[in-house]
Every structure is written in structure tokens, then in C-alpha cells.
Amino acid sequence: MSETASADKGFDDLLAANRTWAARFTLSGFDGVAHRGVAVVTCMDSRIDPLRMLGLSPGDAKIFRNPGGRVTDAALEALVLGTHLLNVERVLVVPHTRCAVASNSEDELREKVGASAGKDASWMSFGVIEDQVRTLRADVAKVRSHPLIAVGTLVGGFVYDVDSGLLQPVD
Template identity: 75%
Template sequence: MHEFDDLMEANRAFAESFDLGGFDGKAHAGIAIVTCMDSRIDPLRMLGLEHGDAKIFRNPGGRVTPQALEALVLGVHLLGVERILVVPHTRCAMASASEAELRVKVGASAGVDASWQSFGVVTDQLEQLREDVVKVRTHPLIGDRATVGGFLYDVDTGLLSQHA
């Protein structure tokens, strides 16, 4: 498939000087990050971390979903995670449109009805962040085994502010 030729060529160039092998898969800085899939976020660099330092779980809105909790439980018990950061961001699409608006936009783009699709829209980002942090702190398999904080990342300044 020619649609991926540029990426495969870039991968070959990457592999020629590949020096990231040999890691054991643990979070060497003891960090796990739940953040948004937004490409303006560079989770490692924003915290001064390097390859192998953290476990990163990304999804729309940086929400603590059941899948994120699953990843965090594994991180805490098997991968050396001691601190968890939940990090949504400013100007997030999941916080700037209603569920109905997103369904209309996606439906128009897809050319099919998208009224059945859920997108996990956030109406109050800071309140949702606090609720997500509580979900992690009170999870029976995480609890006091990790320190949990909630932060908002500003995509225009690169700064984090703590909210939970």
C-alpha cells in the first residue's frame, strides 16, 4: 500500500540509528500519565522525562476510562508506577462541543448517521478532572499504592497547573 510509503521510509531511517532497545518495559521514573490524544501534547518532554521513564495512556479528553484504570492498575502493580498524573488540556475538542454537535459533525464527515456514537464530551473540565482523580485514588487496586494528581496542560504556554 503506497499510502504508507513515507512512514515506512521514515521508520527505516529511524531504525538505522535505533538506540532505544534493551528497556525492560517498566516506568523507570515511576510515572504514569493519562492525557489526551491531542498532538500538541508531548507527555515526556513536558515533564522533563525520557524514553522508558513513564507509562502513557492517551484518549480523547485525557479521561480516566475503564481502559485507563486497567492500564494504571497494571502500571502500579507490575511496571513500577508510583505517581500518576491525570492531564487534560486547554482548548480540547472534548470540552468545546456538545455530544450532539460532535455527532452531527462526525455524521456529516462520514456521510452516515452517527447519533449512536458516544464521544465522552466534558462540560466542566476542572470538575471532571477532580472526579477522574478520585476514580484513581479510590480504585481498590490502586488506592494508596500511588500518589495521584490532576493537572491542566495549557497548549499555548506549555505549563501545567495542578487542580487535584
């Protein structure tokens, strides 16, 4: 979308949708803990609906999203807080099929971003994933071995198929 088209649209449509949402809002006074004891680390991809893919509702889980669904330092920080303060007992790490950071090289993403931005993007790192299953296993191990993740927390790795909606467990 061009900068002009985006600026013309502004945020009016989203604010109108928010007013509709707020008119039916039912989470007032909610305590903010994960009522089903779940945390999900997943990708920012808009094809993923983390709550609905697990049969959950708002208030059931803590969700952390980033490109590739990686267990970054920020994700670990969220999981430590979640397992000690927010009722998280189970953690799912969920990358997905047809992910841009798992199906492009750093050079390809830099070229695409640079072309879109009209600026040099050769200095930017996009955290490309060369082997998604190997990376997922490493991310799960990172959570399991972190000294501040609550003892007894279950951690699992799963690949979400964006074409079928199914989760595939990864050992």
C-alpha cells in the same frame, strides 16, 4: 484529507521515517518498566508531547491516551498494571485547554462527525466533558480510590495549556 489522497500516500513516508528511527534505535532489550516511576493519562491531541512536557525520555513513563484524557476502565486497567508490575509510583491525569470533547456538545460532535463521514452519527457517544475541572477532580478521585491501585501511589490532576505548554495543578 480525502480517501483517495490518503490511499495514494499510503504508509511509505512513515515506513521510511521508521527505518531512519530504527537505524539509531537505542532501546533494544529495554525492560519496559517506567524508569522514573511515572504514568500519564492524557488526551490524544497531537499538541501534547507527554514525555517532553515533563522533561522525560522514552522509558521513563507509561503513557495512556484517549479523547479528553479521561480515566476510563481501560485507563484504570493500565494504571493497576503499571502500579504493580511496571514501577509506576506517580500518576498524572492531564486533560488540556481547547479540547474538542470539552468545548463541543455531544450533538455538535455527532453533527460534525456525521457530516464528515456522510453517515448518521447520532448513535455514537463521544464522552463530552461539560465541566473540565470537575471531571478532572472526579477522575483523580477514581484513581485514588480504586482498590487495586498500589498503596502509596501519588495521583495528581493537571490541565495542560496548549498555548503556553504549562501544566496547571488542580486540587
